[in-house]
Amino acid sequence: MAYRLGVDVGGTFTDLLLIEETTGKTYRSKVPSTPSDPSQAVINGTAKICEMADIKASDLSLFMHGTTVATNAILENKIAKVGLIVTDGYRQVLQIARSLVPGGLAAWIIWQRPPILAPLEATVEVKERLDADGNVLKKVKEKNVLKAIKRLKKENVEAVTICLINSFANNAHEKQIEAIVKREMPGVPVSVSSDILPEKQEYERALTTVANSAVRPTVAKYVQSLRKELRAQNMDGQINLLRSDGGLMSSEQSEDLPVALLMSGPAGGVTGALWAAKNAGYANILTLDMGGTSTDVSLIENGAPRLTRDTEVGDLTVRTSSLDVKTVGAGGGSIAHVPELTQALRVGPESAGATPGPACYGNGGEAATVTDANVVLGYLPDALLGGEMKLDVDAAKKSVQVVADALGISLMEAAAGIIDIVNENIFGAIRLVSVQQGYDSRDFALMGFGGGGPLQANAIGKLAQSWPVIIPMAPGVLCAYGDATTRMRAEKARSFSSRLDTADGKRLEKIMGEMAKEVSDQLVSQGVPKSEHEVQFEAGVRYQGQGFEVVLPIDQKDFSGAGLKKLADDLHEEHEKLFTFALELPIELVNLRVTVLGEAPNVTAGKIVQGDGKPDKASMLKTSTVWMDGREQDAIIYDRAKLKAKDKIKGPAIITEMDSTTLILSGHVATIDAFGNILINPAKN
Amino acid sequence: MAATIIEKNTKAFKTVDVDPITLDLIENALKNAREEMDATLFRTAMSPGIREQGDAFPLIADHTGLMLAGQFGSFIQGFLENYDGEIEQGDVLWLSDPYMCDGAVSHANDWLVMVPIFVDDRLVGWGAMFGHMTDVGGMVPGSLPTNAVSIFQEGIRIPPVKLYKKGVKNDDILKIVLHQCRMPDWAGADLNAIVAACRMAERRVVEMVGRFGADSYISATNKLLARNNRAMAHLIETSIGEEPVSFEDFVCDDGRGFGPYKIKCTMWREGGKVILDWEGTDPQSESSINFLLNENMLKMFFGIYMIMVFDPQILFNDGFYDLVEVRIPEGSLLKPKFPAALSCRTHALGRIFDVLGALLGQRAPEFLSAAGFSSSPHLMYSGTDKNDEWFQLFQIGFGGIPGRPFGDGSDGHSLWPGFTNVPNEFLEAYFPLRIERYESIPDSGGAGLFRGGNGITIHYRFLEKGTIAIHDDRWFIYPWGVNGGTPGMRSKKMIVRKNGKKKVLPSKCDDITVEAGDLLIYNTWGGGGWGNPLERDAEFVALEVKQGLISKKGAKRFGVVVSKSGKLDATATEKLRADMADSICTDVFNYGPDLETLRKNCKKETGLDAPIQPVWDKKTA
Secondary structure (H helix, E strand, O other): OOEEEEEEEOOEEEEEEEEEEOOOEEEEEEEEOOOHHHHHHHHHHHHHHHHHHHHHHHEEEEEEOOOOOHHHHHHHOOOOOEEEEEEOOOOOOHHHHHOOOOOOOOOHHHHOOOOOOOHHHEEEOOOOOOOOOOEEOOOOOOOHHHHHHHHHHHHHOEEEEEEOOOOOOHHHHHHHHHHHHHHOOOOOOEHHHHHHHOOOOOOHHHHHHHHHHHHHHHHHHHHHHHHHHHOOOOOOOOOEEEEOOOEEEEEEHHHHHHHHHHOOOHHHHHHHHHHHHHHHHHOOOEEEEEEOOEEEEEEEEEOEEEEEEEEEEOOOEEOOOOEEOOOOOOOOOOEEEOOOOOOEEEEEEOOOOOOOOHHHHHOOOOOEEEEHHHHOOOOOOOOOOOHHHEOOOOHHHHHHHHHHHHOOOHHHHHHHHHHHHHHHHHHHHHHHHHHHHHOOOOOOOOEEOOOHHHHHHHHHHHHOOOOOEEEOOOOOHHHHHHHHHHOOEEEEEEEEEEEHHHHHHHHHHHEEEEEEHHHHHHHHHHHOHHHHOEEEEEEEEEEEOOOEEEEEEEOOHHHOOOOOHHHHHHHHHHHHHHOOOOOOOEEEEEEEEEEEOOOOOOOOOOOOOOOOOOOOOHHEEEEEEEOOEEEEEEEEEEEHHHHHOOOOOOOOOOEEOOOOOEEEEOOOOEEEOOOOEEEEOOOOO | OOEEEEOOOOOOOOOOOHHHHHHHHHHHHHHHHHHHHHHHHHHHOOOOOHHHOOOOEEEEEOOOOOEEEEEEOOOOHHHHHHHOEEEEOEEEEEEHHHHHHOOOOOOOOOEEEEEEHHHHOOEEEEEEEEEOOOOOEEEOOOOOOOOOOOOHOOOOOOEEEEEEEEOOOOOHHHHHHOOOOOOOHHHHHHHHHHHHHHHHHHHHHHHHHHHHOHHHHHHHHHHHHHHHHHHHHHHHHHHHHOOOOOEEEEEOOOOOEEOOEEEEEEEEOHHHEEEEEEEOOEEEEEEEEOOOOOHHHHHHHHHHHHHHOOOOOOOOOOOHHHHEEEEEEOOOOOOOOOOOOOOOOHHHHHHHHHHHHHHHHHHHHOOOOOOOOOOOOOOEEEEEEOOOEEEEEEEEEOOOOEEEOOOOOOOEEEOOOOOOOOOOHHHHOOOOEEEEEEEEEEOOOOOEEOOOOEEEEOOOOEEEEEEEEEEEEOOOOOOOOEEEOOOOOOOEEEEOOOOOOOEOOEEEEEEEEEOOOOOEEEEEEOOOOOHHHHOOOOOHOOOOOHHHOOHHHHHHHHHHOOOOOOOOOOHHHHHHHHHHHHHHHOOEEEOOOOOOHHHHHHHHOOOOOOOEEEOOOOOOO
């Protein structure tokens, strides 16, 4: 029998999900993460889950992996020393950046600029020049390149990036230099901007390519050691990594293109939600993945998550496709405070982190956190992780009391206030992915997962009017579901600047064919046979002169015929939807993108036992007091493992499971569906 | 004369109790709405000035016109006092004449759109935004003529008109206005974008009123205003003395050979109120460097500078206006009389921030930043290309962020909020030019424990015949350093003709003809330094030499000696630092040479004649 394994490495835990491909039977496991060498937890966990299922590692046909190794390399500044080769006159392309100082007026007084990714002492210029159409104005001279390389060698760079002006239009010079660098600096990985991002805008292209170089040695080392360990256990199936865009790529490919892994972590949550939503029968979903320090939200429309062209990690924004996940600094550990000057209640973005953590963890934390507020309100039963962790309720009360005193309100009001503010902050992020993109949040269901999502989801569903609120099975390991159930993916884009009314449709069709072939070949080389490929095309278009393009799906076949006209009509319609108006101006084609996907895996979800609508006595653990709607109320605490399909639970109620707690507010009813998902809706009067 | 607001529902808003949480919810929602306004604008505007550089400013105001969220304070009340007409649901107001809105917009390039927001036939607030149009007609492309002597030369002035009246668009007005512009497509699209952004504010305010109820919403916004008032009252009491402090700085010249123009401000506290008196500021200029300064806007600048360090998360609003009194002498550079030309007010605007920073920092020099908010250099390049199509570039340049109490100033960054540069690959694809060099200028940032940011040098190679215009300042008077830091380098512009002939161009000039193949070297100013440069980590100075941000010679300003091979020479450094110890400026401000010396050396140092001291007859002064 064939098994596939999804493994998701988080900050605290590494989650594993083993699926028996034909029956859909699953095994779940969680092992502590090993931050110093994350592959250790992966290997330990793999051994553990194989033992649970009574199989050998050699029985695994597919190993799929979401990892934050690239993300953490950036966040923790554990990056390679990158040498950067640029066109003469552009040595400071990263130093000057886009000249932007974030924040409002006078923000420059307090802004601390993060260090640049390729240090200036290791940035060298070569004499060469292309014009904006890719014509050669000045040729590359080998002697000049050798001189530049000499400097890079002296700086002991660990990776090299080549980014020349206007190379998006012609990659010849970059390729020429790449060959020389490879010859002169064997063993040093080289990233070339026209490979990584053949698009206009020198700063963004340079930064993205440098970011790729910066994480390359770290990612390569990790991936290679992981592969070695797995192969040593006779696991000879394919090893794939989850990309920021929610697709998979082979582990070998990820070594060359690690910049595509920067959002691998959050992407696992979204793809997991996608799978859970499909089972629950919902195609339009807002996802809410709440962890200790932050919350990720995203939007899934018609079963497809929205993509964005920018990937943000900490202070770094690179131009690679990623699932459009907005992150707010609002998590269980977010600290509530009251600035003396304004007497306002602020929650986050500072977080108590893993140490000392919330006051209620009893590890010496004193500041009031969101988790403490939940404890004070009675929303979190006094033990977590199935009793492994006891919560210090008094410490929580003490911390929240400080906030209450500063505001001159009661303890319970302050705790409820902290929760309201954090929910509002998350709601702000939900708006960014919904209303601000022209979507009405009321047309979407809301799925809450991660450690804290199930606790806040009902309240946020109320703010966004998104029903039902869905708490999927195993909300704590949903990411691993994502890893195990998504598809292989590769993509490529090309910049243009041609007007639609004068564009040569035949030529564009031909270019699309060439691009598709290139990307298909890539996927074939990663072990996906051509017969399984699904090819998609997109065009970025805008009114001539605008700075942002609108991305629309297109059909290659159609392009020499009515396709161009249809594309123009689509832009008018989309622009009107997004911005309330369309314009009578020439339309410009900015880029074409081709995406090739492998086949979707056929993984079915397991059904749970059906009940009679009334939860068993066995599932009711105890009755507890919660503070809700400004008063004390009784709430029953349920054990999720004992709930049956069709069970109905009236709020206020709390449903606990191993790694998560679901809160159902008063005036709401939760129903358990056939697959065990909790669906929360407002109660009908 | 005042506007009449037509409300079918005249019920007064009831003051209701708003709990602190709802208050914070509304504050957050307003903050989000403001960000959505920006996002809408940037995605739909067309001119690089707005969509890449961000030269546009949003506002959400309460029903009385006070700013609840925004950047530059509210101008609604000033407008309402000046507008002699009716305002109804569905109206969209539009104007650009600075003299008809108390300087809410300060030159005719800025188009201001205001949308009154009604719920249940009652006015509940305003959404507004103004943005800089690339061209509004007038005597030069870009509509910022240095040489103008009257506002009538600066393009079309739009008095307050209704772009929409009761929801119906007035296309004729729009046609007339766009007809005056050299880039009508951009102006039309940018205006659309601004209206769409205001609509976004409208939508969000209507939603909030729906969610919380009108009485709660209005009561909450009153409380938000009061919260700012309370915070500011506390700050003023504790950080501003009753003893007057003064500071003066200069705009180098007026583009007609005269200068410098003094801007002076004196600040003191009377009880709980702070007075900002601009007495001593020079009279208005004959040319277009005048800045019609809106008093409320200045209050906002003042407030933001005060509060930045204490609660940066605060949503700044107009609630503290009665705590600040601004006195500006009539007929001065900051309150010129109609029809004085106004288009090039950006220099005075920038200088006001240097003056404010210096005033506020005098009592606590450790929180003082150096100078550098000195200008917003512009380049205009226009002509007809080989396909016989008109092209027109308006580009804002950046320079060095000053040395600050919290660290170095960044090299080649923007002091204006939200501004970004335009990618050079974008410029080369859409305009007949090539950017051959784009880097910061070594040693242009003043030396200090925290050095000033370097200015930028941009080498523009023009590929078509056309005309250029330049607006910059700080070419004559240095951006000062503080607490022992030295001044930054001054700005400079030079043209290298195709035949190799070089010529220094004035800091402000119009109508310079360029031929294909000519090269413009465009250098901006560096930020002043902060603190004793001899205390800067010598190894770090050596590294910056290697990085090309400081030259070997420039390292000596920090008392640092770098060997031929690029390594720190510790012994020589120690000796040099000891020798230099007495030469460090002990005054709080280091202005560089005095005016007389600057004049004397001007031609030699800058390649330009020194500006002539302007004289005014009694009438204007």
